[in-house]
Amino acid sequence: MPPAARRPLSFQDLIRFQELVKPPLRKALGCARIDLLPPPGPGEPNQELLHNALQNGRAVLDLGGGRLLIPLLDGARPLGLLAAHGVSEAQLPDAVRPFLAALVETSLTLVRSRLAAQRDALTGLGNEAALDEALTSAAARLTQAPPTGRLALDGEGQGEGLTLVAIRAQGLAGWQERHGRNLSDQVLGELARLIGEAAPQALVTARVGQTFFMLLPGSVQAARRAAEALQRSASKLRLEGARRDPWPVSLSLGASHLGHRGAGPACDTAALLKLRAGRALLAAERTGQEELLFFQEIAEKxxxxxxxxxxxxxxxxxxxxxxxxxxxxxxxxxxGSPPQVSKAEVAVSKLGAEESLAEVVSLASPASPLRPGDVLRRLPPQDASAEEPGHRQSLSLPGGEVAVTLEQATGALERRSLMAVYAALCAAGEPLAAVVLGVEDLESVAEVTGRLGAEALLAGLTEAARESFGPAALLGRYSPEALAALLPGVEAEQAAQAAGATLDKMREQGGRPVRAGVAAHPRQGFTVEQTLYDAAKALVHAGFLEPYSVVACDAVSLNISGDAAYGQGRLAEAVAEYEKALLLKADENNVLNSLGVCHGRLGQMEQAAECFRRAREVAPQDYMAHYNLGLALLRLGRRDEARTCLERGLELEPEHADTLFQLGCLAQERGRTNQALNYLQRAAARADCKKAVHCRLGLSLAAAGQGAQAEAAFKEALKHNPRDAAALSGLAGLYLEREANLDIALSLARRAMQQEPGAVQHPLTAGRILLKLGRARQALDLIDDALERHPRERRLQELAELAQEAAQA
Incomplete structure (x- = not known):
């Protein structure tokens, strides 16, 4: 690992610190817009001016584009270019160009200084300052999602967000004690290298003491894949100490994940991610787990x-x-015992912030007492009538007498007692309103002010709720960050007014924002048992709105709840939520669209198409309804109807990348190459296009005889998916046509066959390449194997005859 001070700059460094590079030039040139461009790749078309600027090391005026291209060089190595827009030739006398070069070098020196200040000298990774800055920047970019989603039937990237992974080598302290700091530094350096290789997509990799961090964009699954790759690489390391005693490297990994939207101020969100990743790492170390452990999995694993x-x-x-x-x-x-074999059951009697007291409820055998280190697994909630540990009080309710326990901190019912009271009220079957009041990101309050500060905030919320809801209200802890109010005989509007009064009191006190969700029984089509849970769904809905908002559960609330279940793969649950939302508002097009997507994912394409038709009738100007209906019809094999829907969707949203992609594919199927090229090139120009567009574009360009452009498109496709069989085979076919790089072409065709062993195109391409290389016997063997799978394929039969003739010649 090179020392940090000598690490060369990269284009990613420029992106990260572009506000150090752009302002001096913006001020010197008097221009409002400066873009940072990557160096063009070899052979990229229409990039001559960019190449000239980098090769000559001098600014070049692009008269056609109305911009000045300023090269950014690290010595002689090109890093990128700045494109300053609105600069005229009159601003660039010869005396100005050396000044621009000096200004650029000064800006790059500032970047190097900032990097040196934020880099770990041993490993070259970021230090804690770099980690904190990257966390805060990434959290600030997380945007509030709209209250209702616009799911696509072929949607990608569900569950995206940020994941912070904390990593530590097990036993490193003992290794350092036995063999000294030099060898432990070697371990840290090797781990830094492996982390960089396992997660090239990381927004930042950093070292803090003996702990490494990597901040990854994307889903939880993507983070797990990166962690698994890192564990595999680390397990292959075999380091030897002074006495040549080997030390197999084993890692503990903890992580915290944040979805598409932040949780309050960016600095608080960053601190919370870091705190939770550290706690998950400690839990993984304590239990000896080697797979990645997420913070939310601690209680279960x-x-x-x-x-x-x-x-x-x-x-x-x-x-x-x-x-x-x-x-x-x-x-x-x-x-080490099987998960289903339990020796005892315990119940939490005194809840702490990070540790709790529990009482033994049952013991399987007196001969197997509990011991430190025994493993815990949280059980599902019992029936509310089950026995409850701790000091009891008795409440007389319409559903009967209920023994309850009050929290010491707030004086409200603890969670289990709240649910027992709720069950009794539901059993009575009388009108009931429920309100759930949530404090925004209470855990970060506990981190800053301590547990007592967080409990004081909840106690204040409880007191405000008592004043607003009145003595008949039954208040209890719904979750670690939320308080519930059960209001027998109260209607939704009255409950919402009392909730608003509670929030007004909390606003006057200052502190963390509070929101409220409300639901009430009776409601047509809903049972009384759903009331409290629907209030909690309304609270989630309120989280998308301004602080101190009150939301009564409606179709939007249930749509959001359905979207959450959909994003976690719980499709049947999502369908149930969307159908309940339609009970409240039958013509809600977003709900109809989302329900259709769920049916489509469940393979129920006729039901999906019907939902999309209803969504289109409700909102004929919504391009997504036309797009999703077009996809459903495509999967039902009704291509003409599908094309009509997609074309109408494109009229409403002319630059929708996915619609352009699907229309391009349909045009390809019909042999309309020019039309396919038009659609696919427009789709590829969009930043949000499907990655598969590049392969499709390559096929159309090849069919149009534009070999150089087709090669670039196939290479772009393989950059995004190295296993894209069609792109591998297409690139091999281009090399074959040019009779160049035939060995590489054969390798590409064989890789395509491995990825899609049942496809006929790949052995055809590989066979032709083998014939061109003069290896007729190998070509014949390969084609004979393909004919066993495709005995009626005429093209294979013709190629087999050619190979037979060549082998006999």
Whole structure:
């Protein structure tokens, strides 16, 4: 690993610190817009001026584009270019050009200085300052999503966001103690290299002490894949100490994930991501897990008994910060035993922030007492009538007498008691309103002000709710960050007014923003048991609105809930939510669209098409309804109808990349090459185009005889997906036509055959290349194998005859 000070600059460095590079030139040239461009690749068309600027190291005026191209060089190595728009030739006398070069070098020196200040000297990765800056910047870019999604039937990138992964080598401290700092530094350097290779897409990689961090864009699944790649690479390292005793490298990995939208101010969101990743790492180390452990999985995968105490009590390593609530039940088993074999069951009796006390509810055998290190697994909630640990009070309710426990911090019902009260009220079947009041990002409050500060905030919310809702209200802890109010005999409008009064009191007090969700029974088509949960869904809906918003559960709330279930792959649950939303508003086109997408993903394409038709009738100007209906009809084989829908969608949104892509594919199928090229080139020019567009574009360009452009398109396709069989085979075919790079062409065709062994095009291409190379016997063997799978394929039969003749010649 080269020392940090000598690490060469990269284009990514310029992107990261572009505000150090652009302003001096913007001021010197008096222009409002300066773009940062990457160096053009070899052979890219229409890039002559960019190449000239980089090769000569001098600014070039692009008269046609109305811009000045300023090269950015690290020594003689091109980094990129600045394109300053609106610069005239009169501004560039000969004396100005050396001044521009000096200004650029000064800007690059500033970038190098900033990098040196934020780089770890040992590994070349970022230091803690770089990590914090990258976290805050990434969190600031997370945008508030619209309250209702616009799902596409072929949508990509569900569940995108940010994942921060914390990594530590197990046993490194002991290795350093035995063999000294030099060898442990070698380990850290090797790990830094492996992390960079496993996660080239990382927004930042950093080292803080013996802990590494990588910030990854994208989904949870993408982070798991990167972690698995890193574990595989690390397991192959075999480092030897001074006495040649080998040390197999094993990693512990913890992570925290944030979806598409932030949780409050960017600095708080960044601190929360970092805090949770660290907690997940500690939990993974404590339990010896080698797979990536996410913060939200700690309660299910990393719970342990810390200490066995008198009077059948145990101290456990889980608390409110891990999503635990008072009364939660946990199964206890010995380490290494099957998950279904439990030795005891415990229930949380005193909830702490990170540790809790639990009481033994049942013990399988007195001969197998609980021991420190026993593994915990959270159990699903019991029936509300189940016995509850702790001090009891009794409430007389319409549904009967209920024993309850009050929280010490707030005086409200703890979670399990709240659910027991709720069950009793539901059993009575009388009118009921429920309000859920949520404090925005309470966990970061606990991090800044401590547990007492967070509890004081909740206590203040409870007191404000008591004043607003009145003495008949039953208040209890719904979740670690939310309070619930159960209001027997109250209607939705009255409950919303009281919730608004509570939020007004909290606004006057200042502090964290609070929001509220409201639902009430009776509602046509809904049971009383859904009321509290629908209030919680309304609270999620309120989270998309301004602070101190009150939302009564409506079709939008249920649409958001359905979208959340859809994003997590729970399609049947999403369908149920969308159908309930339609009970509240039958003509909600976003809900109809989302329901159609779910049916499509479940393979129920006729139902999907019907939903999209209804969405189109409700909102005929919504291009997404036309697009999704077109896709459903395509999958039903009704191509003419599909093309009509897609064309109408394109009229409404002329630059929708996915519509252009689908129309381009349809034009390809019909042999209309020029039309396909028009659609696909327009789609490829869009930043949000499907990655598959490049392969399709390459096929059309090749059919049009534009070999150089087709080659560039195939290479772009392989950059995004190295396993794209059609692009591999298409590029091989281009090389064959040019009779150039035939060995490379054969390798590409064989890789295509490996990816799609059942496709006929790939052995055809490989066979022709083998014939061109004079290897007729190999070509004949390959074609004979393909004929066994495709005995009636005429093209293979003709190629087999040619190969037979060549082999006999």
């Amino acid at each position: 990393a719970g342990q008994v810390q200490e066995v105490m008198p009077l059948d009590r145990v101290l456990i390593n889980l608390g409110r910060m891990h999503g635990l609530t008072e009364g939660d039940r946990l199964a206890v088993r010995e380490p």
